[in-house]
Amino acid sequence: MSARRAPVLACSVVGAAVVALDGTVLTVAQPALQRDLHADIGQVQWTSTGYLVAVASLLVFAGRLGDRYGHRRVFALGALGFAAASTGIALAPGIGTVIALRVLQGVCGALLQPATLGMLRTAYPPDRLGTPIAVRTAAIGLAAAAGPLIGGALVSAYGWRSVFLLGVPPTLAIGLLALATRERPTEPNRSYAANPSHAQNPSHQQNPSHQRNPSHEPCRSYAANPPHEPSRSGAPGARYRTAPAARPGSAGGLSALDPVGALLLAVTLGLLVHGLVEAARPGGAPTGLLAVAGAVATGVVLARHQRRAAHPLLPPELLRSVPVVAGLAVLLAASAALFGSLFVATYFLQDVQGLDPLGCALRVLPLAALMVLGAPLCPPLQRRFGPRRTATAGAALLTLGVLLLARLDTTAGAAAVGVSAALLGAGFVTLMVTATSVVVHRAPEAHAGVAGGLQQTVMNIGPALGVATATLLLALVPDGGFVPSRGAALPALVLIAALAVPAALALPRAADRRRTRPEPPSPRAGGPACVRS
Numbered sequence: 001m002s003a004r005r006a007p008v009l010a011c012s013v014v015g016a017a018v019v020a021l022d023g024t025v026l027t028v029a030q031p032a033l034q035r036d037l038h039a040d041i042g043q044v045q046w047t048s049t050g051y052l053v054a055v056a057s058l059l060v061f062a063g064r065l066g067d068r069y070g071h072r073r074v075f076a077l078g079a080l081g082f083a084a085a086s087t088g089i090a091l092a093p094g095i096g097t098v099i100a101l102r103v104l105q106g107v108c109g110a111l112l113q114p115a116t117l118g119m120l121r122t123a124y125p126p127d128r129l130g131t132p133i134a135v136r137t138a139a140i141g142l143a144a145a146a147g148p149l150i151g152g153a154l155v156s157a158y159g160w161r162s163v164f165l166l167g168v169p170p171t172l173a174i175g176l177l178a179l180a181t182r183e184r185p186t187e188p189n190r191s192y193a194a195n196p197s198h199a200q201n202p203s204h205q206q207n208p209s210h211q212r213n214p215s216h217e218p219c220r221s222y223a224a225n226p227p228h229e230p231s232r233s234g235a236p237g238a239r240y241r242t243a244p245a246a247r248p249g250s251a252g253g254l255s256a257l258d259p260v261g262a263l264l265l266a267v268t269l270g271l272l273v274h275g276l277v278e279a280a281r282p283g284g285a286p287t288g289l290l291a292v293a294g295a296v297a298t299g300v301v302l303a304r305h306q307r308r309a310a311h312p313l314l315p316p317e318l319l320r321s322v323p324v325v326a327g328l329a330v331l332l333a334a335s336a337a338l339f340g341s342l343f344v345a346t347y348f349l350q351d352v353q354g355l356d357p358l359g360c361a362l363r364v365l366p367l368a369a370l371m372v373l374g375a376p377l378c379p380p381l382q383r384r385f386g387p388r389r390t391a392t393a394g395a396a397l398l399t400l401g402v403l404l405l406a407r408l409d410t411t412a413g414a415a416a417v418g419v420s421a422a423l424l425g426a427g428f429v430t431l432m433v434t435a436t437s438v439v440v441h442r443a444p445e446a447h448a449g450v451a452g453g454l455q456q457t458v459m460n461i462g463p464a465l466g467v468a469t470a471t472l473l474l475a476l477v478p479d480g481g482f483v484p485s486r487g488a489a490l491p492a493l494v495l496i497a498a499l500a501v502p503a504a505l506a507l508p509r510a511a512d513r514r515r516t517r518p519e520p521p522s523p524r525a526g527g528p529a530c531v532r533s
Helices: 005-037 041-069 071-090 095-123 130-158 161-165 168-180 188-194 202-206 218-224 253-257 259-279 285-308 322-352 357-363 365-406 414-442 445-476 489-498 500-505
Strands: none
Touching: 005 041, 005 071, 005 095, 005 130, 005 161, 005 168, 041 071, 041 095, 041 253, 041 259, 041 445, 071 095, 071 161, 071 168, 071 445, 095 130, 095 414, 095 445, 130 161, 130 357, 130 365, 130 414, 259 285, 259 445, 322 357, 322 365, 322 414, 322 445, 322 489, 322 500, 357 365, 357 414, 365 414, 365 489, 365 500, 414 445, 414 500, 445 489, 489 500
């Protein structure tokens, strides 16, 4: 690993892991927080809901900011802000302050999360993205699994405030590391390959200095006199010098960020997540359905605006990419099925079988173990069998795991639960690594931040959708709903998991080698190497 890529990978992995850890340790700390601050259950719920709404509504816009101003800068701002907000929550005097700072923490998390993928996309060649994404996924799985154990130990020993201080040192460190890391300049060959329209420009064909010559001398004039087609920044050949010059929206001021589109998307996603969270609460179905209806209405307005905007927030070439859309669909179905199933399984193990939280966590420990151990195996499987077959196998494993959970009755033992959890973990990690690699790989580097924002948005909406579905269906069978074999929730989640199969079949059959970053030309025996136009 090069010295330039090591800090990028460290920032991406630690940043994603800290966010995952923060979400799991908070659930353990909420009862103590409620008692200490004399809050009611609704106020405590908003410590989670406020964070989720802020994150989900701003992820795509944060990715757009990274594409325009640099993922390193946006990541550093998010990481340092996350550390500051966490410190403030640990010192908060009341529940109102905690809720406000959790919303601020969500804003900073939204800045941080898409940049963890955007930085990887710009630092690694597309055909080598699988390994860093697998490392990132394994770190997320490890953090999510360790969160309840670490959180429980900290709350028992030092109180609920200590769980928020847990993430301050790592986020502060990676924020400072990101500021100290220099952006990678765009190589001429890479910019040239990334802009095929540049090669088709008539001015290139008319310029004799760009044509092949047996003497190889034109290579020198090509390096000394880059093509004179005006770049997006308005300066001739500017995109051959630095990455920011190649980004869309490097000209046009605020309009290039599409603030109207960003506001509409934020309202749409915020209402959607809030509606799903409300629907999962007892008696919250009417409010949840009203919020979801509002999300649909603003979504229609957003779609009309995006068709008319000069610089749309959601690039059309990204949304028209079948591999990108299929990868997002895989992640949505898989995350909804996994988290909905875990929600039902937790109630089954604790309320029906009478296990304590630690015993429940040990029963589903194979899920976390398979996620951590299976992530490094996914890139070689993807290279050997291709994204389509790898993801299809992962979708089948996930569906089988949910199906086995749906067949459990009151006599189910640890082995049956463990096998189901192992299948869930193996299937989900395979889908997450493969689909994320496809989304990030197939997205143009200029839109890497938006692609990362969409991926993170799906990974926030999916769990909320799965839990809301499970909650509504559990309420339909009040007497036997918590027993999987007698309820309707897990059979419905089997169908949701099965939707990942057709989405996986739409992924590329084989890894695309054509978009690999070209190596710099090397001298040949007959003279300097020539770059063809």
